[in-house]
Amino acid sequence: MASVQTSSSRPYHLVIFGASGFTGQYVVEEVARTVSEGPGGNLKWAVAGRSKQKLEKVLEQAAGALSKPELRTEVDIIVADVQEPDSLAAMCKQAVIVLSCVGPYRFYGEPVVKACVENGAHCIDISGEPQFLESMQLNYNNQAADKGVYVIGSCGFDSIPADLGVIYTRDQFKGIPTVSTDTDDCVHLYSFCQGASIHDGTWQSAVYGFADSQKLQSLRRKFNHKPLPTAGSKLKRRGALFFSNEIQQYSVPFMGSDPSVVKRSQRFLAEEYQSTPVQYGAYVGVGGLGSVIKLIFAGMMFWLLVKFSFGRSLLTKYPEFFSFGAVSKAGPTRKQMEASSFQLALYGEGYTEDQDPSKGKPNAKIRTLVQGPEAGYVATPITMVQSALTILNESPALPQKGGVYSPGAAFAKTTLIDRLNKHGVQFSDIVNTKASHVIKHVP
Numbered sequence: 001m002a003s004v005q006t007s008s009s010r011p012y013h014l015v016i017f018g019a020s021g022f023t024g025q026y027v028v029e030e031v032a033r034t035v036s037e038g039p040g041g042n043l044k045w046a047v048a049g050r051s052k053q054k055l056e057k058v059l060e061q062a063a064g065a066l067s068k069p070e071l072r073t074e075v076d077i078i079v080a081d082v083q084e085p086d087s088l089a090a091m092c093k094q095a096v097i098v099l100s101c102v103g104p105y106r107f108y109g110e111p112v113v114k115a116c117v118e119n120g121a122h123c124i125d126i127s128g129e130p131q132f133l134e135s136m137q138l139n140y141n142n143q144a145a146d147k148g149v150y151v152i153g154s155c156g157f158d159s160i161p162a163d164l165g166v167i168y169t170r171d172q173f174k175g176i177p178t179v180s181t182d183t184d185d186c187v188h189l190y191s192f193c194q195g196a197s198i199h200d201g202t203w204q205s206a207v208y209g210f211a212d213s214q215k216l217q218s219l220r221r222k223f224n225h226k227p228l229p230t231a232g233s234k235l236k237r238r239g240a241l242f243f244s245n246e247i248q249q250y251s252v253p254f255m256g257s258d259p260s261v262v263k264r265s266q267r268f269l270a271e272e273y274q275s276t277p278v279q280y281g282a283y284v285g286v287g288g289l290g291s292v293i294k295l296i297f298a299g300m301m302f303w304l305l306v307k308f309s310f311g312r313s314l315l316t317k318y319p320e321f322f323s324f325g326a327v328s329k330a331g332p333t334r335k336q337m338e339a340s341s342f343q344l345a346l347y348g349e350g351y352t353e354d355q356d357p358s359k360g361k362p363n364a365k366i367r368t369l370v371q372g373p374e375a376g377y378v379a380t381p382i383t384m385v386q387s388a389l390t391i392l393n394e395s396p397a398l399p400q401k402g403g404v405y406s407p408g409a410a411f412a413k414t415t416l417i418d419r420l421n422k423h424g425v426q427f428s429d430i431v432n433t434k435a436s437h438v439i440k441h442v443p
């Protein structure tokens with residue numbers, strides 16, 4: 001197994017690659033806040049990117065924001081460029097873990113994964129791009145296993161709340177003595193608070209991700225996976241637009257990476273630990289009729305434009321216009337972020353011990369919540385950094401072999417959820433009922 005300890009030749013626990021990016025700068029601040037949580041109460045870290053000047057500016061800014069002047073002088077800078085493999089190799093040789101913040105990952109992610117695997121550094125990213133995540137698994141899992149390297153993608157808001165939220169919900173279900181533990185369904189619904197805003201980098205990842213989403217099907221066939229066993233009734237897919245009684249809002253299927261990531265985790269847990277996979281569907285609440293009309297209009301325009309290179313260049317040139325102001329080149333201000341939060345509700349159904357899953361509908365229900373601060377640039381740095389600290393502090397609880405993992409697969413046996421609870425990304429609010437009590441509570 002690649003080491004989780006520093007040495008004279010590998011001096012940094014963490015190297016933040018892409019530290020000068022919009023998200024990277026907040027990852028820098030989060031690492032600076034959590035140094036005492038490193039092994040033995042210490043964390044050695046450096047920032048990396050292609051521009052020394054920009055990295056110096058980021059450290060300057062973090063020093064001011066956190067009132068930690070020592071950041072200006074005590075944090076090392078590594079210059080590395082995705083286009084220069086030797087510079088990536090040199091960076092990876094010095095790091096126990098690389099926190100990869102350089103996206104869109106479909107363009108920049110693979111050379112970083114490759115360099116990490118070849119040079120014995122674990123790799124954590126915040127990609128929300130299923131095609132990138134699954135192709136890394138297909139292409140690098142064996143090599144990462146041989147090298148004892150963990151490559152753990154989607155450790156941001158995409159998709160830690162959903163992936164660990166499903167595991168948390170299932171574990172709470174197990175705690176109920178009358179409920180069978182091995183047959184549970186899980187539907188989940190999102191609800192965002194007002195005021196959320198997205199930076200251009202995430203918008204670009206979405207534009208190019210949607211542009212060739214068809215390729216995902218052919219990629220998946222290459223895994224040659226056996227169908228996952230299901231217990232009890234099959235989870236019904238909901239419509240393309242429906243009114244959710246659970247959250248009292250119109251809702252649509254969630255198009256991000258959560259379903260792909262959750263499925264990969266559930267497959268791993270089924271194959272590795274023989275647990276019955278949770279069936280899962282992800283939806284996002286869009287609000288009332290006015291918001292639905294806006295969404296239909298924006299969605300149609302997006303689907304139309306994303307198919308053509310001219311359309312994609314329009315979408316990436318004018319993100320504010322095409323997203324009705326939700327995306328901006330400048331990204332949200334600190335004030336906007338402070339006013340924002342996320343909430344994710346998971347609704348699960350299963351069977352009590354006296355109920356035969358093959359005869360009849362699920363007869364017990366559960367609801368859990370994952371909630372936290374602004375999703376993209378506050379919660380994401382927290383989940384990313386806590387994932388890295390979990391590798392450093394809890395390596396015996398990680399999968400025995402290295403490989404390319406989803407967060408749920410890598411961290412199911414660790415205390416990552418407890419760590420996140422302590423840092424404001426909270427898994428809580430369990431409601432257990434028998435089916436006769438229809439859940440009307442709106443999160």
Ligand SMILES: NC(=O)c1ccc[n+]([C@@H]2O[C@H](COP(=O)([O-])OP(=O)(O)OC[C@H]3O[C@@H](n4cnc5c(N)ncnc54)[C@H](OP(=O)(O)O)[C@@H]3O)[C@@H](O)[C@H]2O)c1
Pocket residue numbers: 018019020021022023024049050051054080081082083101102103104105108126127128154155156157158159199200201202203205375376377380
């Ligand atoms: N999971 C989540 O919920 C979540 C949340 C936030 C962001 N993200 C993802 O994180 C990624 C970054 O987003 P962002 O908004 O931070 O983007 P961004 O501001 O555009 O940052 C991109 C970073 O990549 C660097 N970069 C670009 N080309 C490079 C190269 N050839 N070599 C080295 N570095 C290079 C940039 O360096 P320069 O500064 O030198 O240009 C910059 O540091 C996106 O894929 C986004 O989707 C995910």
